[in-house]
Each structure stands twice: as structure tokens, then as C-alpha cells.
Amino acid sequence: MSQVKPSLPKGTRDFLPQQMYRRQFVMDTLRSVFESFGYQPVETPSIEKLSVLSGKYGDEGEQLIFKVLRRGTGLEDLLKDRDDFVVKEYGELVNEALRYDLTVPFSRVVAMHQSELVLPFKRYQMQPVWRADRPQRGRYREFYQCDIDSVGTSAMLADAETIAVVYHALVKLGFEKFVIRLNNRKILNGVLENAGIQGPKGDAALLTIDKLDKIGLSGVHNELVQRGFSESQAAKILSVIEMDGSAGGILQKVEQALNPSETLREGLAETREILSFLPSLQVPAEVVKVDLCLARGLGYYTGPIFESVVEEPKIGSITGGGRYDGLVGMFLGRDIPATGTSFGIERIIDVMTQLEMFPGEEGGTQVLVLIFDASTQTDSLAFTQELRNSGVRAESFLEVAKLKKQFSYADKKGIPFVVIIGPDEAAENKVTVRDMSSGQQVTHAHDNALEFFADRFVNSET
């Protein structure tokens, strides 16, 4: 067999055990918080019909969808009676694509299974998504997303609850310094209306506004002018966006500064309602900051929008979401309101790694039972299984090998205890236990050793 140089496709990664323990810790923690709020798990296929995905992510996003070439006879049939290879329509070559995010496939699920779902329906989903992006630091072509969404209610409590989940999940993961930024598309639209901006030009303005942290007030002003807005329009937008202060204070200032349109009034009322729920959900007021320059890239948000930002490593947002009352309607013909958020698992793991937030215990083997020689192998195997039965994570070495090699294995895997059952021990129904960190070694009666490990690893855990 010819040897192939091992390599990975661009922007993809292998996860080795050490990393997997970390990833699982994050996902397990999130899962437990989600379920404590009544969210239920859902998974969808990796591939979707291209028609389901297209038109949802804007022009830039559309380019980044991983399209799947038609395969098998489909493609052969296409080419059979042709002497040229001219493709007249995309659909002739491609009719499916890899999942680009979790929100759109979930909207499809809601539209397809509405009769089976109990509304309001709250689901969580953790699966990889794919983007044909050019990878760079912290950016991949295959990465996990983790979404929670509530569909079937317009109640602002659903949005408030989403924020509460974000808060409690981040706290449970160990985050201390973070801020949840809150805004509302209706407020933004009100601000744009006030500056005399409407329609698709508004999206361009929002994209610019969103960059405030990055490029500053003057940067936003310049870019707005550059994009074709007048000086006075830019000035009007900036006067609102630079407002600072407490959540309630900002809302009041906006109300006073602009003549309140219907849209603006709704946005303000929604934001106030969300804020009113947060104390009883034990989300501290100082964590939630009304931030009028928050716009969020995706086009489908219709109401409240929010994201969370850690202060220490400047890495951008680690969660982000909002209300998207129109998305399910694209599959159904009638709207079903929905709101939710996405947890940037990859970034969360990066930040937690940087801040050394992972606990030491990692779910690895607790006891290695050595195979002394062929004559005692069955004794070792039997003892290992007894350890497992009592709840200890135990393994025996898979080969009859030199003790040196087996000890070295335990050392490299970080296994804290090694058990030796040689001819001497076997004859007396005893086992020798070695503590790898201290090097101390004690010979116990068989049952006492089992008890020792159960006390050490099982009974003390709760």
C-alpha cells in the first residue's frame, strides 16, 4: 500500500483526549443549565436542501455556504447526453449544502413538525456547522455551535429567560467579569427613521453602527458618510448612539431626544419589560447593559437583540442572539414568533483555556491494574472488573509486558493508582496498591483494596 501523507482539510481540527475533556466539560455544563430551564434537545442532519438555506444569510453569507455536489447517478445523468460542460443553473450541479448555522434548520423543523411540538417550544442544540470561510486564528471551517431557542410566543419573558440562561450558564462555567449587551431592532429602526433613513440602506447603516467599539465615534461617522449618508444623518445617528448611563437612563434619554414613532415606542417598551423580569430571574442589573450601538450582523432579527462580552481577553462576543419573528414564516407562510441565542462554544473554550478556568479532574482512568504475567492475568482482569462494578474508572494493561512499561503507561496517562497482582499477592488473595504521586506502596487484602478505592473515588464524589 502506498503511504499517504496524513493531513486535514483546511480549517478543520482533530480533538485529542485532553481537549475533548475540556469540550465535554463546557457542553455538559451548558446542557445541565439548559435542562434546568426546561429546554429540550434536538438534532438535525448535517446536510440540508440548498433551497432551505439560501436567501437566509445575506449575500456574504450565501457565498460561505458549503455546497454539496450532486452525487452518484444524478451527476452522471446530467453529463450523459452532453458534449459540453456548460452549467446553466447552480441547481444542476448542487442541490444540497452543509448546515451553516443551527437557527435556520431549526426553523425548518418547527415548520415541518408544528403539529408534534408543544408550543411554546424550547430547544437546545449542539452540533457542528460548516462555513467555506478562509480560516484564521479562532476561525474554522467546521466548528460547533450551541443554540437555545423558544418558539411560539411573543412574550418578552422568553427573551428575558434567554438572557437569564446566558447569565447562569456563564456563571456556572466560572465566568466572573462579563457584560450582557441588550438592544432592540425596533429602537435602531426608530433611530434610523429619525435620521430619515429607510429600507435596505438601513442595513448598511446598522453594519457601521455595530463597529463602534472597533473604530470609535469618528470612525463610525466617517464610514457613514463614506457609505453615502449625509453629515446631518450621521450626526443624528451618532447623537443617540453615544448615549451612556444606566439601562433605564438611556431609554429615557432616547425617548426624550427623538420624536417617538410607533416602532421606537414598541422597542422601548419591550426593552423595559425585559429589564423588569431580570431581578426575579436573579440576573444582576449591573451585568446587563443597554447598548444602542449593538446591531448584530444577521438580517433576520426583528426585536430584542443581545450578546455577552467578556472583559479580559478582548475576543469579541461569546454569546449572541435575539428575536426573529419572521424566520419560521419563510417556511410556513404564517409567522411563528421565536427568540433565542447562540453560545460560541469555540470561543468560550478558548477564553477558558486562556484564563485557566478548567478544573483539574478530567474523567480519566483512576486505577491501572498491571498484568504481572500470564499466570495472574485473569486475577488482574477480574479485579479490574470488580473495581468498575463498584464505580471506579479502572483498566488493566492490554498486554503481558514488562512492569516498567506498564508503570510508564500509568505515569503518562496520569493515572493516580496502580494495582499489582503478582504470584505472591494471588496466592494470598491480596493486591498491592501503589500511589503514583507519593510512590508509597501498600499490600491490602482483596476486599479492603476494593473498599479503599470506593472510598477514595466513589463515596467522596458527591
Add this chain to the structure above:
RNA sequence: GUGGGCGUAGCUCAACUGGCAGAGCACCAGAUUGUGGAUCUGGUCGUUGGGGGUUCAAGUCCCCUCGCUCACCCCA
């Protein structure tokens, strides 16, 4: 899509103006025949990403190509 950087042992990297492809780690064996980490000794490991060219001689220079990577745009 735009602009940089880099491809040499499993990994991290060295090799002067072109002159015998090397080191550390890892792996295997031994020093130590019932015992890991530390030390020492020895050993295994190469299509220098691929193809072409210049040259007595190319890891090194030239051309092509493939791949990786970083930044911008955008995004998680």
C-alpha cells in the same frame, strides 16, 4: 476576494556567500530479571511538500504547482 509569512525525521526546529541532511523531544533497548517520573549509554526514524530548470554539485538559486498559516473583508 485582497495582502504578507512558511513548507526539512512522528513533533519543535537547525544546516554560512550552493559543498557528506543534523539536534532536541518522542519512540525502542540497556544501565535496574517485582516498579513510573530524574540521569546516563546505545539504537530506529528522511522522496528536504510535488514537478521542472541552472550547476561538477541544490534543503539552499530560478520557474511552475500543491498545501499550511497570519492579517483585511465578514463572522462564531
